Amino acid sequence: MALTMAGGDSAPRVPLLRGRRDECAVLDVLLDGARNGQSGVLVLRGEAGVGKTALVEYAIQSAAGLTVLQAAGREAEMELASSALHQLCAPLLDRLDGLPGPQRRALATTFGLDAGEVPDRFFVGLAVLGLLSSAAEECPFLCVIDDAQWLDRASAQALAFVARRMLAEPVVMLFAAREPSDLLAGLPELVVGELGDADARALLASVIPGRLDERIADQLLAEARGNPLALLELPRGLSAAQLAGGFGLSGALSLQGRIEESFVTRLEALPRDAQRLLMVAAAEPTGDPALLWRAVERLGITDSALQPARSTGLIEIDGRVRFRHPLVRSAAYRAAPLGERRRVHQALADATDAQTDPDRRAWHLAEAAAGPDEHVAAELERAAGRAQARGGLAAAAAFLERAVALTPAPSRRAQRALAAAQTKFEAGALDDALALLGTAEAGAVDDAQRARVDLLRAQIAFASKRGGDAPQLLLRAARELEAVDPKLARATYLEALSAAMFAGRLARGGGAVEISEAALAGPPPPAAPCPSDLLLQGLAVQFTAGYAAGAPILREALRAFGRDAVLPPEEARWLWFASWIAIYLWDDEAWWVFSTRHLNLVREAGALSALPFVLTDRSCVYAFHGELGEAASCEEELRAATEATGIATVPYGALALAALRGCEAEFSQLIQTPVKEAQARGEGLALTITEILSGTLYNGLGRHDAAFAAVGQPERYYEESAVLWALIELIEAAVRSGEPQVAAHALELFAQKTRVAGTDWALGIEARCRALLSHSAAEADSLYREAIERLGRTRVRVEFARSHLLYGEWLRRERRRVDAREQLRTAFEMFNAMGIEGFAARAERELLATGERVRKRIVETRDELTAREAQVARLARDGLSNAEIGARLFISQHTVAYHLRKIFNKLGITSRRELRRMLPESARVGQVA
Numbered sequence: 001m002a003l004t005m006a007g008g009d010s011a012p013r014v015p016l017l018r019g020r021r022d023e024c025a026v027l028d029v030l031l032d033g034a035r036n037g038q039s040g041v042l043v044l045r046g047e048a049g050v051g052k053t054a055l056v057e058y059a060i061q062s063a064a065g066l067t068v069l070q071a072a073g074r075e076a077e078m079e080l081a082s083s084a085l086h087q088l089c090a091p092l093l094d095r096l097d098g099l100p101g102p103q104r105r106a107l108a109t110t111f112g113l114d115a116g117e118v119p120d121r122f123f124v125g126l127a128v129l130g131l132l133s134s135a136a137e138e139c140p141f142l143c144v145i146d147d148a149q150w151l152d153r154a155s156a157q158a159l160a161f162v163a164r165r166m167l168a169e170p171v172v173m174l175f176a177a178r179e180p181s182d183l184l185a186g187l188p189e190l191v192v193g194e195l196g197d198a199d200a201r202a203l204l205a206s207v208i209p210g211r212l213d214e215r216i217a218d219q220l221l222a223e224a225r226g227n228p229l230a231l232l233e234l235p236r237g238l239s240a241a242q243l244a245g246g247f248g249l250s251g252a253l254s255l256q257g258r259i260e261e262s263f264v265t266r267l268e269a270l271p272r273d274a275q276r277l278l279m280v281a282a283a284e285p286t287g288d289p290a291l292l293w294r295a296v297e298r299l300g301i302t303d304s305a306l307q308p309a310r311s312t313g314l315i316e317i318d319g320r321v322r323f324r325h326p327l328v329r330s331a332a333y334r335a336a337p338l339g340e341r342r343r344v345h346q347a348l349a350d351a352t353d354a355q356t357d358p359d360r361r362a363w364h365l366a367e368a369a370a371g372p373d374e375h376v377a378a379e380l381e382r383a384a385g386r387a388q389a390r391g392g393l394a395a396a397a398a399f400l401e402r403a404v405a406l407t408p409a410p411s412r413r414a415q416r417a418l419a420a421a422q423t424k425f426e427a428g429a430l431d432d433a434l435a436l437l438g439t440a441e442a443g444a445v446d447d448a449q450r451a452r453v454d455l456l457r458a459q460i461a462f463a464s465k466r467g468g469d470a471p472q473l474l475l476r477a478a479r480e481l482e483a484v485d486p487k488l489a490r491a492t493y494l495e496a497l498s499a500a501m502f503a504g505r506l507a508r509g510g511g512a513v514e515i516s517e518a519a520l521a522g523p524p525p526p527a528a529p530c531p532s533d534l535l536l537q538g539l540a541v542q543f544t545a546g547y548a549a550g551a552p553i554l555r556e557a558l559r560a561f562g563r564d565a566v567l568p569p570e571e572a573r574w575l576w577f578a579s580w581i582a583i584y585l586w587d588d589e590a591w592w593v594f595s596t597r598h599l600n601l602v603r604e605a606g607a608l609s610a611l612p613f614v615l616t617d618r619s620c621v622y623a624f625h626g627e628l629g630e631a632a633s634c635e636e637e638l639r640a641a642t643e644a645t646g647i648a649t650v651p652y653g654a655l656a657l658a659a660l661r662g663c664e665a666e667f668s669q670l671i672q673t674p675v676k677e678a679q680a681r682g683e684g685l686a687l688t689i690t691e692i693l694s695g696t697l698y699n700g701l702g703r704h705d706a707a708f709a710a711v712g713q714p715e716r717y718y719e720e721s722a723v724l725w726a727l728i729e730l731i732e733a734a735v736r737s738g739e740p741q742v743a744a745h746a747l748e749l750f751a752q753k754t755r756v757a758g759t760d761w762a763l764g765i766e767a768r769c770r771a772l773l774s775h776s777a778a779e780a781d782s783l784y785r786e787a788i789e790r791l792g793r794t795r796v797r798v799e800f801a802r803s804h805l806l807y808g809e810w811l812r813r814e815r816r817r818v819d820a821r822e823q824l825r826t827a828f829e830m831f832n833a834m835g836i837e838g839f840a841a842r843a844e845r846e847l848l849a850t851g852e853r854v855r856k857r858i859v860e861t862r863d864e865l866t867a868r869e870a871q872v873a874r875l876a877r878d879g880l881s882n883a884e885i886g887a888r889l890f891i892s893q894h895t896v897a898y899h900l901r902k903i904f905n906k907l908g909i910t911s912r913r914e915l916r917r918m919l920p921e922s923a924r925v926g927q928v929a
Contacts, residue, residue: 017054018228019199026190027059030172034140035065040172041163043148043184046192048327049229049259052176055192056146059174063142066172067135071143073150074285075330082110082392084155085128088143092131099134100883102604103127110154110390121154121393125161126890130883132162133169133892140170147326148177148184153394153427156183163187164643165890168898194226204231229325233262263331266312273305275332276340278315282332283344283367286360287320294351299343342368359383362399372408380406381416384423393427401432404439414443421456430460451480455492462499469682471500471507475515478522486523491570493519494536497543498577504684504722516540531560531567532574535581548756554581558590572601579617584724586754586762588625588795595621603888611641612649619653623660626797626834629874631657636871640889650674650686652693659697660798662838667697688722695729700838702845704736724753731769732806743773761799764790768803771810780810801830805843817850828854864906872899873907877915 017024023044030040044052060068071087093111096104106119107127132141145151145159160183163173175184195203200221221231267275280295296305309315314332316322323329333341349364362379369376384399400420407413421436437453445453458473474496481489493515500512519540525533534557542550561567561578575598582590595618602614615638622631635653642648651670658667671690678686694710711730727750734743747769754762764787771783784807791800808823824847831840844854865873868889875885882893882900889896904910907918 017051017058018203019195020051020055020058020192023055023190023192024058024062027055027174028062030174031059031063031066031142034142034170034172037140037168037170039166039169041166041187042172043175043177043187043189044192045177045180045189047227048178049227049233049325050192050194051228052178052192053146053325054228056144056174056176059142059172060144066140066142069141069143071145071155073145073147073152073155075150075326082124082152082154082158082390082395084145084151085124085158086111088145088159089128089131092135095131095134099127099130100887103130103887107131110392112386112390115389119390121157122161122890124154125158125165126887128158129162129165129890129892130886132166132171133894136169136171137894141172143171143173144176145174146176148175149179149181152392153183154392156181160184160187161890165892165895167891168895169892195228195231196226197221200226200231203228227259229259229327233259260327260331260334263314263328264335266314267332267335270308270312271305273301274308275336276301276344277305277309278332279336279340280344280347281315281317281321281323282329283341283364284321284348287322289317289319289321291348291351292317292321295344295347298347298350342370359386359399363402366402366406369406371406373406374408374412377403377406377412377416381419384419388423393423394429397423397427397429397432401436404436410444411446414440414445414449417443418445418449418452418456421453425456425460425463430464433460447480448484451477451484454480455488458492459495462495462502464681469508471496471503471511471515474499475518478515479518482522489523490519490525490533490536493522493540494532494574494577497536497539502683502685504688506679506682506684506687508682512539512543516543520544529560531557531571531578534560535574535577539581547753551585551756554585555587558582558585558587558594562590562593575601576614576617586757586759588759588761591621592625592795612638612647615641616649616651616653620656623653623656624798625795626801626830626836628657628660628835629870632867633871633874636867637889639867640891643890650678650683650689652689655690655693656696659693660700660834660836660838662697662700662836662841664697664701667693685722688726692722692725692729695726695733697838699729699732700836700842702842704733707733708737708739724750728765728769731772735772740773743769747773760790760793761796764788764794764803765799768799768806772806777814784810797830797834798836801827801834801836802839804830805839805846808843809846812846812850821847821850821852824850825852865903869899869903869906872896873903873915873919876900876903876912877919 026042030042033040044055046052060070069088069091071084073084089107089111093113096107096113099107103123103126105114105117106123108114109117109119110124110127132143135141148156151159159173159175163175163184164187166173175187177184194200204221267278270278276299277296280299280301281292284292284295306317310317314324314328316324323332336344345364346368349361349368352361352364354361358379362376362383365376366380380399380403384396384403387393387399388396397420400416400423404413404417404420407416417436417440421433421440424430424433424436433456437457440449440453454473455477458470458477461473462470474492478489478492478496481492496515497512497519500507500515503511516539519536525537529537534553538550538553538555538557540550541553558578558581561571561575567575575594579591579594579598582588582594595614599614599618602610615634619631619634619638622628622634631653635657638649638653651674655667655670655674658670671694674686675690678684678690691711695707698704698707698710707729711726711733727746730746731743731750734740734746747766750769751766754766757763767783767790768787771780771787774780774783784803787803788800788807791803794800804823805827808820808827811817811820811823814820824843828840828843828847831837831843847854871889872885875888880888882896885891885896886893900912903915907914909915909918
């Protein structure tokens with residue numbers, strides 16, 4: 001079992017703790033913190049033999065009053081999905097039923113306890129967090145993860161996720177690792193360095209009886225470089241005469257190599273069967289004595305081998321098989337000839353139950369294979385399928401990669417290489433995926449496989465760059481797929497169009513028009529088209545025949561997406577695109593519905609990998625609907641998702657908030673990195689959106705010349721649909737900057753689409769833009785009123801308020817002060833309530849110019865809430881339980897309760913019911929820092 005109560009009989013290895021007083025003190029502080037209800041995370045990092053395991057043992061022995069959970073990475077198990085995670089969580093699985101349903105199912109599927117949909121790797125981490133948090137309510141925990149450099153990737157991802165989200169639980173997570181890890185990067189770290197000279201000399205003297213020549217002592221100290229295990233092991237290889245007489249050490253090896261050589265020397269002194277016994281134990285990573293003895297029996301090793309192996313002190317065999325140090329295991333394994341290793345792995349495969357542990361058996365069979373072997377390759381392929389079903393993409397890819405090397409038939413090898421590349425891509429290992437595609441291409445691929453190779457290569461290009469070459473690569477793949485898989489060809493054309501729209505002005509080669517022409521000439525849609533078929537058809541027609549021709553088909557596509565309450569996965573994956581197209585059709589209701597539906601779908605599925613992208617879209621929806629508090633809440637959730645998953649997106653939502661709030665300094669800081677990165681990866685859409693938001697910022701601040709410079713001449717990029725919004729900012733900025741001809745040309749382009757769209761949103765904005773350019777007072781007055789009336793029927797409250805502002809400014813210039821005050825006051829109050837400070841200040845200046853005094857808004861107590869507290873408060877106000885809030889923000893229920901206590905304190909309330917009164921939905925709560 002991996003669960004123990006601290007305070008057992010075995011003491012930590014005291015010699016290896018010499019000179020580690022400071023490190024022990026740090027561990028004592030963490031353990032005391034857990035006893036007092038505080039979380040603690042620490043990564044002990046240092047080279048092999050430096051004393052990390054001794055410090056881990058010290059922590060375990062010092063953890064009185066804490067329950068200890070242990071796991072360790074094992075080099076031989078790095079490709080077995082979630083093996084270390086199962087070690088850690090196995091003692092807690094009786095609590096599984098207490099988790100929320102989606103988390104319970106994710107963990108049960110991961111551990112093979114249940115069949116179900118492949119769980120998102122981050123959702124598994126959230127489930128483990130919930131499991132630990134629940135258990136810690138009864139007793140504080142110490143979670144020890146030794147040899148973290150050998151964790152399988154699925155376990156490492158989940159445990160790193162938990163460590164980052166452990167905020168208010170009485171749990172200490174202690175990792176020990178040899179080298180830095182990208183997955184553990186950013187966690188608190190303590191580098192376990194070399195011993196000082198005095199401690200190193202004292203340790204060396206303590207293990208060498210008798211006289212030690214000073215020259216040899218100096219040489220040993222220099223070789224060991226303050227490494228405690230080296231100081232204990234290196235002298236073992238020297239005779240008493242060498243130690244006393246000053247003969248030099250031979251050879252030039254790395255320190256790790258020197259220590260391993262010392263262990264090898266000790267192993268070689270053992271009888272042959274004892275050496276083989278240790279080699280079997282080294283190749284069997286589970287530490288199961290029964291399995292060890294079954295394999296040993298198959299190799300003809302007798303019981304007499306056990307006593308000499310134990311007498312070395314290098315291995316213990318009781319309830320578990322344990323080596324003194326990982327370097328002993330490494331030495332025992334590497335010292336054996338290759339043929340002997342293969343025989344040992346075959347024995348272990350034969351001794352492993354094919355029903356209960358088929359994956360480990362398959363891996364041993366692979367290690368036993370001397371050359372290509374279809375039977376073993378097929379076993380590995382089946383193991384990959386099981387790993388993938390549990391969400392172990394990295395493990396599945398490793399099994400498939402090994403299967404490729406063992407497949408004798410070229411065509412089968414290419415097929416498996418393609419499958420391995422696909423799995424590597426899904427696991428995020430893009431370089432490995434490309435290498436496997438090269439292997440697939442070198443084999444005997446048919447037309448269908450070659451088309452899929454090109455498709456995957458294009459998808460990798462799009463995933464890594466979001467622009468540039470991706471549209472052309474996807475176009476090529478779609479053309480190749482036409483003959484072998486028409487349905488997939490159409491889906492690939494749609495991918496190519498989305499890539500072209502991302503690439504925009506930075507696309508290399510033909511853009512959306514060329515892709516659309518090819519799509520229209522390709523496989524026709526089925527008689528009963530799916531929503532995505534209509535989406536492709538509408539976009540292709542729009543880009544080739546114009547907006548007016550494509551709009552009716554795109555409207556039908558949106559209706560098709562909205563008809564079914566539950567979409568099949570191949571259609572649901574395009575909900576983000578449907579949300580995007582709704583904007584281009586000026587359909588604010590559809591934009592709201594599809595963005596909401598997509599976000600709910602991602603949350604219900606636990607697809608945390610997709611969440612940052614979806615939250616970015618949703619944040620923008622809230623921002624332009626004037627719900628800046630909700631947008632800020634989304635940004636806080638996005639920040640939590642990014643911290644938890646490490647998946648970053650272009651900060652469109654944060655940029656929109658900064659622009660609407662008139663925060664120029666914050667906006668300027670936020671915009672720098674996205675622009676540079678967009679140019680580097682060829683994503684022209686990011687450049688367009690940052691230009692639009694720059695125009696919004698400067699128009700809001702009344703700096704129309706800066707807005708005019710920011711939006712430039714977007715008609716150059718008119719193929720990019722997002723340019724429509726740049727035209728809105730350009731028309732206002734050009735009129736105010738004395739460039740009416742530029743504004744008139746932009747309006748001409750703009751009206752071509754708004755009139756076809758025919759919605760209140762589209763026609764309301766057009767009416768406002770025409771009013772800005774009108775030379776007739778009566779016409780301008782009528783157009784402003786039309787804009788206000790139409791936009792008042794939409795969700796886009798920001799544009800509604802801007803129309804009141806522009807009408808008020810025009811009325812003041814017409815010397816209609818009373819009428820102007822009414823419009824400007826409405827605009828000011830709307831902007832103020834929404835928290836749109838830049839435009840509010842502009843309305844305030846105009847009001848003052850009419851002679852009206854403006855009452856300043858009083859800052860309320862709730863603004864003292866932090867961004868995280870504000871998010872928790874909003875979700876609690878909306879009726880979510882602590883478990884639901886925790887799932888939404890990637891924190892435990894315990895942490896939610898901790899935040900709620902602080903919120904109640906600050907707001908002076910005692911129950912969740914009072915939150916609705918304190919935090920009405922229109923209120924602004926907190927700020928995104």
